């Protein structure tokens with residue numbers, strides 16, 4: 261072959277190989293390794309505020325890819341989950357929590373040049389070895405003040421299975437209304453950026469796939485309210501129906517009430533006989549899914565699931581404080597009582613290891 265012909269063939273090969281390599285690198289999205297303080301990492305993820313219009317509703321195709329990514333993650337195929345998540349602008353981070361033997365998977369949205377999450381679709385943390393079959397959900401960060409910090413705190417201290425943090429303020433898209441049931445305090449419908457009241461979200465799909473994958477898992481949706489209503493905490497299973505004292509909602513309300521009453525405060529349950537049906541979460545789409553509603557957007561669930569798979573916790577400001585006579589710790593103690601740990605051999609080993617957060621031997625109590 262003449263030198264010129266050889267050179268042009270070489271250029272041709274390079275010209276084909278480079279685009280192929282680029283394609284391959286798109287399809288192969290590695291798990292991003294990271295270690296450090298997971299609590300600080302989750303606090304640092306920016307959440308755009310009211311009126312920012314930072315939430316971009318996903319298309320049906322994007323929801324389908326996301327569903328596959330979440331399913332792969334909970335089925336123990338993180339490499340596949342990372343590749344799928346990459347197609348909807350998410351990275352899958354394998355996070356080693358410093359000072360512990362624990363590893364968490366974090367689905368974190370990529371950001372623009374200004375550091376803002378691309379489409380405001382939220383942050384999702386999962387561990388296959390969660391000690392408690394509990395999925396903490398924070399659908400209203402910023403608006404329900406302190407609930408993001410509370411959710412992160414409870415998730416890590418309880419060593420729960422999962423945590424979901426909404427990607428924006430509930431009214432980020434202030435004039436774009438959800439087609440789903442319910443009315444916001446201003447008399448307008450809920451907004452599409454409100455993940456508790458719009459069912460076409462990554463938040464909802466993550467919730468659904470986790471409930472499907474783990475039959476013991478219970479979702480706990482953390483909220484805040486402030487009114488003259490004489491209860492500091494109101495628990496609900498997403499319906500107003502009365503249940504017996506053994507119901508999860510009533511047990512959590514009782515566990516909170518036992519800790520609030522010494523301070524002259526009280527907790528109630530929408531599912532206890534005689535309790536007024538207010539702030540019961542009946543239009544919450546995550547609750548409707550857990551309770552088998554045939555139309556998450558427009559139909560109340562006919563009845564609560566048995567056993568209950570969804571709880572909503574409405575909290576007055578005192579319970580949403582990091583510290584104080586009544587605080588996040590009060591909620592932590594009540595949840596630890598109602599949700600016993602699921603034993604795993606490696607967790608028992610870690611529980612014996614001194615100096616790890618959540619383990620005996622530190623000032624922080626072990627749960």
Ligand SMILES: [Zn+2]
Pocket residue numbers: 400404482483484
């Ligand atoms: Zn709320």
